[in-house]
Amino acid sequence: xxxxxxxxxxxxxxxxxxxxxxxxxxxxxxxxxxxxxxxxxxxxxxxxxxxxxxxxxxxxxxxxxxxxxxxxxxxxxxxxxxxxxxxxxxxxxxxxxxxxxxxxxxxxxxxxxxxxxxxxxxxxxxxxxxxxxxxxxxxxxxxxxxxxxxxxxxxxxxxxxxxxxxxxxxxxxxxxxxxxxxxxxxxxxxxxxxxxxxxxxxxxxxxxxxxxxxxxxxxxxxxxxxxxxxxxxxxxxxxxxxxxxxxxxxxxxxxxxxxxxxxxxxxxxxxxxxxxxxxxxxxxxxxxxxxxxxxxxxxxxxxxxxxxxxxxxxxxxxxxxxxxxxxxxxxxxx
Numbered sequence: 479x480x481x482x483x484x485x486x487x488x489x490x491x492x493x494x495x496x497x498x499x500x501x502x503x504x505x506x507x508x509x510x511x512x513x514x515x516x517x518x519x520x521x522x523x524x525x526x527x528x529x530x531x532x533x534x535x536x537x538x539x540x541x542x543x544x545x546x547x548x549x550x551x552x553x554x555x556x557x558x559x560x561x562x563x564x565x566x567x568x569x570x571x572x573x574x575x576x577x578x579x580x581x582x583x584x585x586x587x588x589x590x591x592x593x594x595x596x597x598x599x600x601x602x603x604x605x606x607x608x609x610x611x612x613x614x615x616x617x618x619x620x621x622x623x624x625x626x627x628x629x630x631x632x633x634x635x636x637x638x639x640x641x642x643x644x645x646x647x648x649x650x651x652x653x654x655x656x657x658x659x660x661x662x663x664x665x666x667x668x669x670x671x672x673x674x675x676x677x678x679x680x681x682x683x684x685x686x687x688x689x690x691x692x693x694x695x696x697x698x699x700x701x702x703x704x705x706x707x708x709x710x711x712x713x714x715x716x717x718x719x720x721x722x723x724x725x726x727x728x729x730x731x732x733x734x735x736x737x738x739x740x741x742x743x744x745x746x747x748x749x750x751x752x753x754x755x756x757x758x759x760x761x762x763x764x765x766x767x768x769x770x771x772x773x774x775x776x777x778x779x780x781x782x783x784x785x786x787x788x789x790x791x792x793x794x795x796x797x798x799x800x801x802x803x804x805x806x807x808x809x810x811x812x
Contacts (some may be wrong), residue, residue: 521560528553568592612698619691626688630674641679649673689747729766736768 526532533549562572571592575585597604629638644650649669684690693699700707721727729737738760739749765771786792
Protein backbone atom coordinates (compact mmCIF):
# COMPACT_ATOMS: atom_id res chain seq x y z
CA UNK A 479 0.00 0.00 0.00
CA UNK A 480 2.88 2.38 0.80
CA UNK A 481 4.42 1.79 -2.63
CA UNK A 482 1.15 2.18 -4.54
CA UNK A 483 -0.10 5.43 -2.99
CA UNK A 484 1.35 8.72 -4.23
CA UNK A 485 3.10 10.36 -1.25
CA UNK A 486 1.30 13.65 -1.86
CA UNK A 487 -2.05 11.89 -1.25
CA UNK A 488 -0.98 10.25 1.97
CA UNK A 489 0.20 12.86 4.48
CA UNK A 490 -1.91 15.30 6.49
CA UNK A 491 -0.93 18.98 6.59
CA UNK A 492 1.86 19.95 8.92
CA UNK A 493 3.73 16.62 8.75
CA UNK A 494 6.95 15.65 7.03
CA UNK A 495 6.58 13.81 3.74
CA UNK A 496 8.95 11.57 1.79
CA UNK A 497 10.43 12.86 -1.45
CA UNK A 498 7.82 13.26 -4.16
CA UNK A 499 7.93 11.74 -7.60
CA UNK A 500 5.94 12.92 -10.60
CA UNK A 501 2.63 11.15 -11.17
CA UNK A 502 -0.15 11.73 -13.71
CA UNK A 503 -2.69 11.33 -10.91
CA UNK A 504 -1.31 13.91 -8.48
CA UNK A 505 -0.89 17.37 -9.95
CA UNK A 506 0.52 20.07 -7.73
CA UNK A 507 -2.13 21.09 -5.19
CA UNK A 508 -3.03 24.74 -4.84
CA UNK A 509 -4.76 24.56 -1.48
CA UNK A 510 -5.05 22.15 1.45
CA UNK A 511 -3.57 18.66 1.30
CA UNK A 512 -5.62 15.56 0.48
CA UNK A 513 -6.63 14.47 4.03
CA UNK A 514 -8.97 17.46 4.25
CA UNK A 515 -12.41 17.77 2.72
CA UNK A 516 -10.97 19.45 -0.39
CA UNK A 517 -8.56 16.52 -0.84
CA UNK A 518 -11.42 13.98 -0.71
CA UNK A 519 -13.32 15.98 -3.30
CA UNK A 520 -10.17 16.08 -5.43
CA UNK A 521 -9.89 12.28 -5.23
CA UNK A 522 -13.49 11.92 -6.35
CA UNK A 523 -12.93 14.20 -9.32
CA UNK A 524 -9.80 12.24 -10.25
CA UNK A 525 -11.76 8.98 -9.98
CA UNK A 526 -14.39 10.33 -12.36
CA UNK A 527 -11.69 11.55 -14.73
CA UNK A 528 -9.68 8.31 -14.88
CA UNK A 529 -12.59 5.85 -14.74
CA UNK A 530 -11.99 3.33 -17.58
CA UNK A 531 -15.55 3.69 -18.89
CA UNK A 532 -15.41 7.50 -18.98
CA UNK A 533 -11.76 8.28 -19.66
CA UNK A 534 -10.98 10.51 -22.62
CA UNK A 535 -7.44 11.84 -23.11
CA UNK A 536 -7.23 15.58 -22.54
CA UNK A 537 -4.72 17.99 -24.07
CA UNK A 538 -3.10 18.52 -20.68
CA UNK A 539 -2.37 14.82 -20.17
CA UNK A 540 1.23 14.02 -20.79
CA UNK A 541 3.22 10.85 -21.26
CA UNK A 542 1.64 7.57 -20.23
CA UNK A 543 -1.59 9.17 -19.10
CA UNK A 544 -2.86 9.21 -22.69
CA UNK A 545 -3.36 5.41 -22.84
CA UNK A 546 -6.32 3.53 -21.42
CA UNK A 547 -4.10 1.06 -19.56
CA UNK A 548 -2.37 3.82 -17.65
CA UNK A 549 -5.74 5.42 -16.95
CA UNK A 550 -6.89 2.15 -15.32
CA UNK A 551 -3.72 2.08 -13.20
CA UNK A 552 -4.31 5.68 -12.20
CA UNK A 553 -7.93 4.91 -11.28
CA UNK A 554 -6.83 2.01 -9.05
CA UNK A 555 -4.34 4.31 -7.33
CA UNK A 556 -7.03 6.92 -6.71
CA UNK A 557 -9.48 4.28 -5.42
CA UNK A 558 -6.83 2.91 -3.04
CA UNK A 559 -5.98 6.40 -1.84
CA UNK A 560 -9.64 7.19 -1.22
CA UNK A 561 -10.23 3.98 0.75
CA UNK A 562 -7.13 4.71 2.84
CA UNK A 563 -7.65 8.42 3.48
CA UNK A 564 -11.44 8.73 3.64
CA UNK A 565 -11.62 8.84 7.47
CA UNK A 566 -9.38 9.89 10.34
CA UNK A 567 -8.64 6.39 11.69
CA UNK A 568 -7.38 4.97 8.40
CA UNK A 569 -5.26 8.08 7.84
CA UNK A 570 -3.65 7.58 11.25
CA UNK A 571 -2.90 3.94 10.43
CA UNK A 572 -1.34 4.95 7.11
CA UNK A 573 0.80 7.65 8.75
CA UNK A 574 1.97 5.16 11.36
CA UNK A 575 2.84 2.67 8.64
CA UNK A 576 5.00 5.24 6.85
CA UNK A 577 6.74 6.16 10.10
CA UNK A 578 7.25 2.52 11.21
CA UNK A 579 7.71 0.36 8.10
CA UNK A 580 9.48 -2.36 10.09
CA UNK A 581 6.21 -3.39 11.85
CA UNK A 582 5.14 -5.44 8.85
CA UNK A 583 2.72 -7.91 10.47
CA UNK A 584 1.18 -5.26 12.68
CA UNK A 585 0.25 -3.24 9.59
CA UNK A 586 -1.37 -6.28 8.05
CA UNK A 587 -3.39 -6.89 11.21
CA UNK A 588 -4.67 -3.32 11.44
CA UNK A 589 -5.53 -3.25 7.74
CA UNK A 590 -7.55 -6.48 7.65
CA UNK A 591 -9.11 -5.90 11.07
CA UNK A 592 -10.61 -2.69 9.73
CA UNK A 593 -11.50 -4.13 6.35
CA UNK A 594 -13.16 -7.28 7.68
CA UNK A 595 -14.73 -5.79 10.79
CA UNK A 596 -18.56 -6.00 10.88
CA UNK A 597 -20.33 -2.82 9.87
CA UNK A 598 -22.92 -3.23 12.64
CA UNK A 599 -22.10 -3.43 16.32
CA UNK A 600 -22.11 -7.08 17.45
CA UNK A 601 -23.84 -6.11 20.70
CA UNK A 602 -26.75 -4.68 18.74
CA UNK A 603 -27.03 -7.89 16.70
CA UNK A 604 -27.05 -10.03 19.87
CA UNK A 605 -29.65 -7.80 21.51
CA UNK A 606 -31.96 -7.89 18.48
CA UNK A 607 -31.58 -11.68 18.22
CA UNK A 608 -32.41 -12.21 21.89
CA UNK A 609 -35.43 -9.91 21.63
CA UNK A 610 -36.68 -11.76 18.53
CA UNK A 611 -36.33 -15.13 20.28
CA UNK A 612 -38.16 -13.78 23.34
CA UNK A 613 -41.05 -12.50 21.24
CA UNK A 614 -41.29 -15.86 19.48
CA UNK A 615 -41.24 -17.65 22.85
CA UNK A 616 -43.99 -15.44 24.24
CA UNK A 617 -46.43 -15.97 21.36
CA UNK A 618 -45.57 -19.67 21.11
CA UNK A 619 -46.32 -20.20 24.80
CA UNK A 620 -49.59 -18.30 24.55
CA UNK A 621 -50.56 -20.47 21.59
CA UNK A 622 -49.84 -23.65 23.60
CA UNK A 623 -51.75 -22.29 26.58
CA UNK A 624 -54.81 -21.45 24.47
CA UNK A 625 -54.70 -24.93 22.90
CA UNK A 626 -54.72 -26.46 26.38
CA UNK A 627 -57.71 -24.31 27.42
CA UNK A 628 -59.60 -25.22 24.24
CA UNK A 629 -58.95 -28.91 24.90
CA UNK A 630 -60.08 -28.68 28.52
CA UNK A 631 -63.27 -26.95 27.36
CA UNK A 632 -64.12 -30.11 25.39
CA UNK A 633 -63.53 -32.48 28.33
CA UNK A 634 -66.97 -33.22 29.91
CA UNK A 635 -65.61 -33.24 33.46
CA UNK A 636 -64.29 -29.68 33.30
CA UNK A 637 -66.97 -28.34 30.97
CA UNK A 638 -69.81 -29.43 33.24
CA UNK A 639 -68.16 -27.91 36.29
CA UNK A 640 -67.49 -24.63 34.45
CA UNK A 641 -71.08 -24.53 33.18
CA UNK A 642 -72.45 -24.99 36.70
CA UNK A 643 -70.23 -22.19 38.02
CA UNK A 644 -71.37 -19.91 35.19
CA UNK A 645 -75.02 -20.67 36.00
CA UNK A 646 -74.49 -19.97 39.69
CA UNK A 647 -72.89 -16.63 38.89
CA UNK A 648 -75.61 -15.83 36.35
CA UNK A 649 -73.21 -15.33 33.49
CA UNK A 650 -75.03 -17.58 31.02
CA UNK A 651 -78.38 -15.89 31.68
CA UNK A 652 -76.91 -12.49 30.97
CA UNK A 653 -75.41 -13.76 27.73
CA UNK A 654 -78.76 -15.20 26.60
CA UNK A 655 -80.65 -12.03 27.52
CA UNK A 656 -78.23 -9.93 25.50
CA UNK A 657 -78.42 -12.36 22.60
CA UNK A 658 -82.20 -12.21 22.27
CA UNK A 659 -82.27 -8.60 21.18
CA UNK A 660 -79.04 -7.92 19.34
CA UNK A 661 -77.01 -11.05 18.63
CA UNK A 662 -77.58 -14.16 16.56
CA UNK A 663 -77.51 -17.71 17.91
CA UNK A 664 -73.94 -18.26 16.75
CA UNK A 665 -72.72 -15.09 18.44
CA UNK A 666 -74.54 -16.06 21.65
CA UNK A 667 -73.00 -19.54 21.51
CA UNK A 668 -69.53 -18.07 21.00
CA UNK A 669 -70.04 -15.76 23.97
CA UNK A 670 -71.12 -18.67 26.18
CA UNK A 671 -68.09 -20.64 25.01
CA UNK A 672 -65.80 -17.76 25.96
CA UNK A 673 -67.44 -17.55 29.39
CA UNK A 674 -66.80 -21.26 29.99
CA UNK A 675 -63.18 -20.95 28.84
CA UNK A 676 -62.59 -17.94 31.11
CA UNK A 677 -63.94 -19.88 34.09
CA UNK A 678 -61.64 -22.79 33.23
CA UNK A 679 -58.70 -20.37 33.05
CA UNK A 680 -59.50 -18.94 36.46
CA UNK A 681 -60.18 -22.28 38.21
CA UNK A 682 -57.58 -24.63 36.72
CA UNK A 683 -53.89 -24.28 37.39
CA UNK A 684 -52.11 -25.71 34.34
CA UNK A 685 -48.51 -26.71 34.97
CA UNK A 686 -45.70 -27.95 32.78
CA UNK A 687 -45.23 -27.06 29.13
CA UNK A 688 -48.79 -25.73 28.73
CA UNK A 689 -48.83 -23.41 31.72
CA UNK A 690 -49.74 -19.76 31.42
CA UNK A 691 -46.75 -17.82 30.03
CA UNK A 692 -45.00 -15.37 32.31
CA UNK A 693 -42.71 -12.51 31.38
CA UNK A 694 -39.93 -13.63 33.72
CA UNK A 695 -39.59 -16.95 31.84
CA UNK A 696 -38.58 -15.27 28.57
CA UNK A 697 -34.99 -15.54 27.39
CA UNK A 698 -34.39 -11.78 27.60
CA UNK A 699 -35.44 -11.58 31.25
CA UNK A 700 -33.60 -14.80 32.08
CA UNK A 701 -30.38 -13.22 30.78
CA UNK A 702 -31.05 -10.01 32.72
CA UNK A 703 -31.81 -11.94 35.91
CA UNK A 704 -28.96 -14.44 35.43
CA UNK A 705 -26.60 -12.72 37.95
CA UNK A 706 -29.37 -12.68 40.55
CA UNK A 707 -30.16 -16.38 39.95
CA UNK A 708 -26.46 -17.29 40.19
CA UNK A 709 -26.09 -15.45 43.49
CA UNK A 710 -29.30 -17.02 44.83
CA UNK A 711 -28.14 -20.48 43.82
CA UNK A 712 -24.75 -19.93 45.46
CA UNK A 713 -26.38 -18.80 48.71
CA UNK A 714 -28.83 -21.72 48.60
CA UNK A 715 -26.03 -24.24 47.99
CA UNK A 716 -23.99 -22.86 50.88
CA UNK A 717 -27.02 -23.11 53.20
CA UNK A 718 -27.60 -26.70 52.02
CA UNK A 719 -23.99 -27.69 52.77
CA UNK A 720 -24.04 -25.95 56.17
CA UNK A 721 -27.42 -27.26 57.36
CA UNK A 722 -27.43 -30.84 56.06
CA UNK A 723 -23.78 -31.79 55.54
CA UNK A 724 -22.13 -29.97 58.43
CA UNK A 725 -24.84 -29.64 61.08
CA UNK A 726 -26.65 -32.84 60.00
CA UNK A 727 -30.21 -31.49 60.08
CA UNK A 728 -33.11 -33.58 58.77
CA UNK A 729 -34.54 -32.79 55.36
CA UNK A 730 -37.76 -30.83 55.19
CA UNK A 731 -40.58 -31.59 52.76
CA UNK A 732 -39.23 -29.18 50.14
CA UNK A 733 -35.74 -30.64 50.35
CA UNK A 734 -37.07 -34.18 50.15
CA UNK A 735 -39.06 -33.40 47.01
CA UNK A 736 -35.99 -31.74 45.52
CA UNK A 737 -33.87 -34.87 46.07
CA UNK A 738 -36.63 -37.07 44.63
CA UNK A 739 -36.91 -34.85 41.55
CA UNK A 740 -33.16 -34.99 40.99
CA UNK A 741 -33.17 -38.79 41.36
CA UNK A 742 -35.95 -39.06 38.76
CA UNK A 743 -34.03 -36.66 36.47
CA UNK A 744 -37.09 -34.47 35.94
CA UNK A 745 -37.17 -30.74 35.34
CA UNK A 746 -39.05 -28.41 37.67
CA UNK A 747 -41.93 -27.99 35.20
CA UNK A 748 -42.23 -31.75 34.69
CA UNK A 749 -42.27 -32.41 38.42
CA UNK A 750 -44.82 -29.66 39.02
CA UNK A 751 -47.15 -31.25 36.46
CA UNK A 752 -47.45 -34.40 38.63
CA UNK A 753 -50.58 -34.87 40.73
CA UNK A 754 -50.44 -34.14 44.45
CA UNK A 755 -51.24 -37.73 45.38
CA UNK A 756 -48.19 -38.89 43.41
CA UNK A 757 -45.95 -36.56 45.39
CA UNK A 758 -47.53 -37.78 48.63
CA UNK A 759 -46.78 -41.36 47.57
CA UNK A 760 -43.15 -40.40 46.96
CA UNK A 761 -42.92 -38.93 50.45
CA UNK A 762 -44.62 -41.90 52.11
CA UNK A 763 -42.20 -44.31 50.49
CA UNK A 764 -39.26 -42.08 51.47
CA UNK A 765 -37.84 -42.00 47.98
CA UNK A 766 -35.28 -39.36 48.91
CA UNK A 767 -33.30 -42.28 50.36
CA UNK A 768 -31.26 -43.87 47.60
CA UNK A 769 -32.05 -47.49 48.51
CA UNK A 770 -35.78 -46.83 48.61
CA UNK A 771 -35.68 -45.07 45.26
CA UNK A 772 -33.77 -47.95 43.65
CA UNK A 773 -36.40 -50.41 44.93
CA UNK A 774 -39.21 -48.15 43.65
CA UNK A 775 -37.55 -47.85 40.26
CA UNK A 776 -37.23 -51.64 40.02
CA UNK A 777 -40.92 -52.04 40.85
CA UNK A 778 -41.92 -49.55 38.17
CA UNK A 779 -39.85 -51.39 35.57
CA UNK A 780 -41.47 -54.72 36.53
CA UNK A 781 -44.96 -53.23 36.30
CA UNK A 782 -44.16 -51.77 32.90
CA UNK A 783 -42.98 -55.17 31.67
CA UNK A 784 -46.21 -56.81 32.89
CA UNK A 785 -48.35 -54.19 31.17
CA UNK A 786 -46.46 -54.62 27.93
CA UNK A 787 -46.72 -58.39 28.19
CA UNK A 788 -50.52 -58.18 28.50
CA UNK A 789 -50.92 -55.50 25.86
CA UNK A 790 -52.25 -56.99 22.56
CA UNK A 791 -50.43 -54.44 20.48
CA UNK A 792 -47.14 -55.25 22.18
CA UNK A 793 -47.75 -58.97 21.63
CA UNK A 794 -48.42 -58.32 17.95
CA UNK A 795 -45.26 -56.30 17.68
CA UNK A 796 -43.12 -59.00 19.31
CA UNK A 797 -44.68 -61.66 17.10
CA UNK A 798 -43.98 -59.57 14.03
CA UNK A 799 -40.37 -58.98 15.12
CA UNK A 800 -39.90 -62.73 15.65
CA UNK A 801 -41.48 -63.94 12.40
CA UNK A 802 -41.07 -61.11 9.92
CA UNK A 803 -38.46 -58.77 11.30
CA UNK A 804 -37.89 -55.09 10.42
CA UNK A 805 -36.16 -55.97 7.16
CA UNK A 806 -39.15 -57.71 5.55
CA UNK A 807 -41.68 -55.90 3.35
CA UNK A 808 -45.27 -56.89 4.17
CA UNK A 809 -48.72 -55.64 3.26
CA UNK A 810 -50.31 -56.05 6.70
CA UNK A 811 -52.34 -52.94 7.59
CA UNK A 812 -51.29 -52.81 11.24
